[in-house]
Amino acid sequence: MTEPGRGEPESPTGHRPEAEDTDDGDRTDGPAPASVDAAMEAFGEGGLAGYSYAYLDEHTKREVRRTMLSAVAIPGHQVPYASRPMPLARGWGTGGIQASLSLLGPEDVFKVIDQGSDESVNAANIRRLAADTADVDTTTDTTEADVIQTRHRIPEEVLTDEQVLVLQVPITDPLRTVDPSDAANRRRHAHANYGKMWLRLYESVAQHGEIDIGARYPVMVAGRYLMDPSPIPRWDVPKLDDADALFLFAAGREARIYAVPPHTAVEPLAFEDRGFTVERFDDRPCDVCGSTDTYRTEVDTGDGEVRLVCNDVSFCRKRQQRPGLPTDHHLDDPADAGEGGESA
Numbered sequence: 001m002t003e004p005g006r007g008e009p010e011s012p013t014g015h016r017p018e019a020e021d022t023d024d025g026d027r028t029d030g031p032a033p034a035s036v037d038a039a040m041e042a043f044g045e046g047g048l049a050g051y052s053y054a055y056l057d058e059h060t061k062r063e064v065r066r067t068m069l070s071a072v073a074i075p076g077h078q079v080p081y082a083s084r085p086m087p088l089a090r091g092w093g094t095g096g097i098q099a100s101l102s103l104l105g106p107e108d109v110f111k112v113i114d115q116g117s118d119e120s121v122n123a124a125n126i127r128r129l130a131a132d133t134a135d136v137d138t139t140t141d142t143t144e145a146d147v148i149q150t151r152h153r154i155p156e157e158v159l160t161d162e163q164v165l166v167l168q169v170p171i172t173d174p175l176r177t178v179d180p181s182d183a184a185n186r187r188r189h190a191h192a193n194y195g196k197m198w199l200r201l202y203e204s205v206a207q208h209g210e211i212d213i214g215a216r217y218p219v220m221v222a223g224r225y226l227m228d229p230s231p232i233p234r235w236d237v238p239k240l241d242d243a244d245a246l247f248l249f250a251a252g253r254e255a256r257i258y259a260v261p262p263h264t265a266v267e268p269l270a271f272e273d274r275g276f277t278v279e280r281f282d283d284r285p286c287d288v289c290g291s292t293d294t295y296r297t298e299v300d301t302g303d304g305e306v307r308l309v310c311n312d313v314s315f316c317r318k319r320q321q322r323p324g325l326p327t328d329h330h331l332d333d334p335a336d337a338g339e340g341g342e343s344a
């Protein structure tokens with residue numbers, strides 16, 4: 001996807017990895033560190049020296065921001081960009097990081113979650129990279145963050161028009177589940193020809209009696225483009241509709257960015273008599289905070305017990321302290337709150 005001729009280093013600061021054939025690590029000048037430990041140590045002590053602000057060079061960040069603007073202008077449309085190598089493997093959130101680092105400024109507060117958890121290794125590393133190179137404050141509180149990078153979840157709490165959610169995207173095109181040809185799928189998007197996806201849904205109903213799509217539920221954006229909302233649970237899909245926040249979807253490996261701007265209609269594909277449904281938990285509350293209106297996942301405690309707990313860890317923790325916290329997704333319409341309502 002990288003445009004020809006765009007692969008060479010464009011950094012105005014001229015930094016270029018010393019090491020031989022590495023296409024990710026981006027240590028700057030000076031001899032290569034002798035060991036991983038030595039490299040980590042060097043990074044710890046004033047590791048910013050030799051790096052651009054927010055790791056990426058200014059040209060790259062500008063290009064990523066321009067791509068985001070295009071994506072905002074055409075909601076749901078996948079816009080290609082020259083995805084850069086990042087200091088972690090593609091598939092681990094390189095697209096999300098490039099988007100986040102291009103957006104962050106020194107005044108911003110940054111939150112990173114990985115499937116609802118702030119504490120996963122990947123989330124912690126991404127957060128540290130941003131804190132070290134972009135000098136931002138970080139938080140685990142959704143309401144305090146300006147930019148939230150996430151993998152496979154949308155936080156339970158309301159996002160406001162001051163917030164941007166950056167979703168890491170492994171597969172950009174929802175049509176790839178029905179046709180592996182990107183060329184054919186691009187034509188389908190151009191013609192808004194989504195018959196093949198409707199057929200997939202119909203076959204699913206014919207075989208299973210319902211639409212058997214778990215995560216990556218296909219949605220229509222602004223009545224025009226079919227979009228893959230990334231592997232968020234169906235629970236999170238309605239949060240995209242007419243939201244106050246900006247959603248950016250960034251795929252590093254596929255080098256594409258797409259967006260759902262604030263107050264855009266996002267409609268899950270469904271039939272009149274076979275509607276879109278979210279996951280059910282048989283009214284079993286979270287074993288920790290007692291919520292019945294959050295997305296819960298089963299956790300094996302290791303001693304033979306399986307507990308059902310909120311997937312959004314920081315919200316669960318907050319609710320343990322304040323049981324009445326609402327999860328409604330639109331500030332101006334509290335009636336939209338989860339059907340479970342108050343709990344505890």
Ligand SMILES: [Zn+2]
Binds near residue numbers: 290309310
């Ligand atoms: Zn909970």
